[in-house]
Amino acid sequence: MTRFQFTIEATDGKARTGRIAMRRGEIRTPAFMPVGTAASVKAMKPEAVRETGADIILGNTYHLMLRPGAERVARLGGLHQFMNWPRPILTDSGGYQVMSLSDLRKLTEDGVEFRSHIDGSKHMLSPERSMEIQRLLGSDIVMAFDECPRADRPRDEIARSMELSMRWARRSRDAFDAGEEHAAGAALFGIQQGALDPELRLQSAEALTAIGFDGYAIGGLAVGEGQEAMFATLDFAPGQLPADRPRYLMGVGKPDDLVGAVERGIDMFDCVLPTRSGRNGQAFTWNGALNLRNARHAEDLAPLDERCPCPACANYSRAYLHHLVKAGEILGAMIVTEHNLTFYQQLMQAMRDAIRDRCIAAFAGDFRRNYAG
Ligand SMILES: [Zn+2]
Numbered sequence: 001m002t003r004f005q006f007t008i009e010a011t012d013g014k015a016r017t018g019r020i021a022m023r024r025g026e027i028r029t030p031a032f033m034p035v036g037t038a039a040s041v042k043a044m045k046p047e048a049v050r051e052t053g054a055d056i057i058l059g060n061t062y063h064l065m066l067r068p069g070a071e072r073v074a075r076l077g078g079l080h081q082f083m084n085w086p087r088p089i090l091t092d093s094g095g096y097q098v099m100s101l102s103d104l105r106k107l108t109e110d111g112v113e114f115r116s117h118i119d120g121s122k123h124m125l126s127p128e129r130s131m132e133i134q135r136l137l138g139s140d141i142v143m144a145f146d147e148c149p150r151a152d153r154p155r156d157e158i159a160r161s162m163e164l165s166m167r168w169a170r171r172s173r174d175a176f177d178a179g180e181e182h183a184a185g186a187a188l189f190g191i192q193q194g195a196l197d198p199e200l201r202l203q204s205a206e207a208l209t210a211i212g213f214d215g216y217a218i219g220g221l222a223v224g225e226g227q228e229a230m231f232a233t234l235d236f237a238p239g240q241l242p243a244d245r246p247r248y249l250m251g252v253g254k255p256d257d258l259v260g261a262v263e264r265g266i267d268m269f270d271c272v273l274p275t276r277s278g279r280n281g282q283a284f285t286w287n288g289a290l291n292l293r294n295a296r297h298a299e300d301l302a303p304l305d306e307r308c309p310c311p312a313c314a315n316y317s318r319a320y321l322h323h324l325v326k327a328g329e330i331l332g333a334m335i336v337t338e339h340n341l342t343f344y345q346q347l348m349q350a351m352r353d354a355i356r357d358r359c360i361a362a363f364a365g366d367f368r369r370n371y372a373g
Contacts (some may be wrong), residue, residue: 004187004214006246010356014238014265017355020246022140023185024080025087027055029246030262030355032348033090033270034341038063039073039083042275043330043337046085052310052338053345056088056141058270061133062097065123066116070136078138090141090270092250093130093172093191096148096219107147109164127171135182142188143217144172151195151225162193162200165219166207173211187214189248192241195220196233205240215246218266222251231260238265255284255347256371259364262351274344278337281325285343288371292336297322310342 001023008018020027034041034049036057041049049057059079064070076082079089095112098105102114102123111126130145146165149158169190176188190213194200208216218237221230230252238247248268249261258269274284281292285305290297303313304321312321312335324332354363 001185003185006215006244008244010358012355012358012360013263015262015351015355015360016265016267017352018267022088022187024089024140025055027088027268028348028352029267030258030348030351031055031268032258032344033058033268034344035060035270035272035275036083036085036089037272038067039079041341043279043334044275044341046083048338049085049341050087052341053349054341056090057085059089059091059137059139060097061091061094061130061137062101062125064091064137065094065125065133066118066121070133074136074138078136080138088140089138090189091134091137091139091143093143093145094125094133095130095146096251098125099148109167111145112147127168128175131172131175131179135176135179135186138182140186141215142176142186144169144188144190144213146191146193146219148193148220148223149195151220151223151229153195155197155200158193158195158197159200162204165191165193166204169208169213170211173213189213189215189217189246191217191219191250192237193220196225196229198236201233201237202240205237209242213245215248215268216241217248217250219250221249222253222257222271227254227257227260230257231264234261234264234266255344256368258344258347259351259367262355263360263364274340275337278340279333281321281332281336283321283336283343284340286367286370292318292322292325292332294322304336304339305343308339308342308346310339312336312339312342 002021005021008016010017033056037060098112098114101117104115106113113124127145134142145168147161149161190208192204194204246267249266283304297318300318354360
């Protein structure tokens with residue numbers, strides 16, 4: 001049984017392609033993980049998510065601990081069985097969403113006390129509790145518990161927060177390792193912090209590497225700093241992390257963000273954009289994003305994208321989808337979500353092929369020209 005094995009099969013510049021072997025299946029990298037917030041990739045059955053080409057999905061600790069509760073999911077056989085997704089699942093630590101969604105937070109060295117955004121009930125998240133929840137869910141890739149401050153905070157505040165996250169990373173490692181049976185089959189990723197600052201990012205990378213993780217995430221980006229600042233940080237941050245471990249850019253992003261990040265050496269991504277946009281009538285294509293509410297689609301018999309192999313593009317016109325979206329029909333959200341997730345997976349496959357063919361720079365150039373056009 002392979003617990004976790006990352007193999008880089010080809011590189012082109014800083015870009016890499018390969019695979020992660022785990023006991024529940026293989027993850028081709030660079031990989032995009034659809035977000036299954038509350039044990040559901042919204043508007044999609046799990047078998048349809050797999051058909052889009054996804055090897056792994058993401059589950060949210062914060063949402064699942066509040067509803068239906070991690071202990072309940074464990075009693076029901078774990079998250080994979082509960083939601084009928086037998087392949088790998090990565091769970092986040094809950095830290096980011098406590099900061100962005102809950103009320104009345106109290107942050108201490110121990111952890112974060114907060115009230116549920118659903119019913120106001122009081123909860124505590126700490127490195128130990130986050131590891132326990134992710135273990136109860138049966139997560140394959142567990143994320144260390146961290147604090148994610150806004151990138152525009154003063155440097156000393158970013159530094160203090162990063163240092164706290166590194167102490168929490170140590171506690172996460174210890175608590176994960178204490179769950180012996182689960183730890184024997186799962187992986188633990190550390191999360192680099194330090195906002196846009198090269199020196200703080202380096203300190204964070206060194207602290208994490210000294211502890212030792214299966215993979216390393218770059219946290220604290222895609223929080224409103226803009227693409228230019230994010231790419232400037234990605235010009236140095238991935239190189240500070242161990243080259244032989246997967247690098248995961250959390251919460252990213254738009255199709256052109258993914259292309260620029262892969263060129264800079266990122267191996268894994270997650271983002272709500274393809275699913276959330278699908279419910280809002282926004283479709284991604286090789287020629288850019290299109291808004292199906294726009295009247296110019298009202299009598300357009302073309303598919304969303306001529307090159308897309310998804311069932312939506314084989315069977316439904318832009319005119320029909322325009323109608324469904326305008327009428328608020330659930331089917332519109334389902335079809336556009338399926339298309340968007342397929343488009344994202346097609347984009348990842350095209351980048352994996354381009355890296356193998358040593359032409360990622362040309363691919364990225366073509367992509368940006370067409371996508372902007
Ligand atoms: Zn399609």
